[in-house]
Amino acid sequence: ASEPTIIRARKSTSDDQKMKKSKKSKTTGFFIPDLVYFEPDALQYPKGKKILDWVQKQGIDYQMTTSHNRIMNFPGDTETEKYRLAKRTLVVGIRKTLKFDQSKPSAEYAIPIGTGCIGHCHYCYLQTTLGAKPYIRVYVNVDEVWDHAKQYIEERKPERTRFEASCTSDPLSIEHITGNLSFLIEKMAEEEHGRLRFVTKFHHVEPLLSLHHNKHTEVRFSINADYVIRNFEPATSRFEERIKAAGKIARAGYPLGFLVAPIYRYEGWKEGYEELFARLAKELPEDIRWDLSFELIQHRFTKTAKSVILKRYPNTKLVMNEEERKYKWGRYGQGKYVYPDEQAGELKDYISARIYHYFPTARILYFT
């Protein structure tokens, strides 16, 4: 095995950044990484070869590496620059740990098809959980991953086994590179006792629309008031893009759900969330509006997350004043700051009322 190569990527100039910005403001295109690493064994798999072919056609710089754990030394003068480049780096490898993590209560298991995300949501929990490895890892041995999922399904029969595909990444954002989600959806369609679910902040749903899914995959969109998306969720799909994508998924017959998260108080929040549900109701076909699920999660932060966020997004407008929040003790010692009871109650009541106004038979699964 050779030593890992330390990559030297061109730093973007301010002109590049301006161009990227102006493109992003109109729409969010497919993610094209600036750098790609391949673990040598990944090229033994057809999917690895296919990705290599794609990388070459796109003219992207790539290197071989012995292990993703050895990718380091991203160029850049500041923590922010290094972090930004890491988030535009793709590592193509093999999933070695095939024991799935639990993913209670919404699913029995997390199914691993990728790790890391191209988005820059200021409050994303991956900021702290992925720590120093924010690059995006995709796995080429999805067949082996599936074989394990099958075993779990068999062991639990006749109980149903649910798999969550978005515990450590947003799988739709990298689907054009891997096709892993489509593969799982079609496999799961054949499983009487298996179900798949994932959540996304992206709109690139086209590859999923013509798949045979048999209603065994639930697609959830993470949605929010336009203000929240514009200010805190860079490099994800915009408000209008997500709503339209939800309409397409609904018309393709998938079970559909929404995660309204994080619910955030800002000047004008009531109008913002009203606009969200009104727009959604307009987009979704009449016949599927009766069976929608909503999960409501208020904004929260931990002390660790706050310090990471301020380092990576020093100009963020995200308000995280401990003295304006309520401290909620956590299971593992570290508590989090949520809205005080009265404000949280107002969020819950107002948003639930707007949801029931537009979708009278919706299921609000929880507010937390």
Ligand code: SF4
């Ligand atoms: Fe995190 Fe989701 Fe945003 Fe990606 S899209 S950065 S996973 S919150």
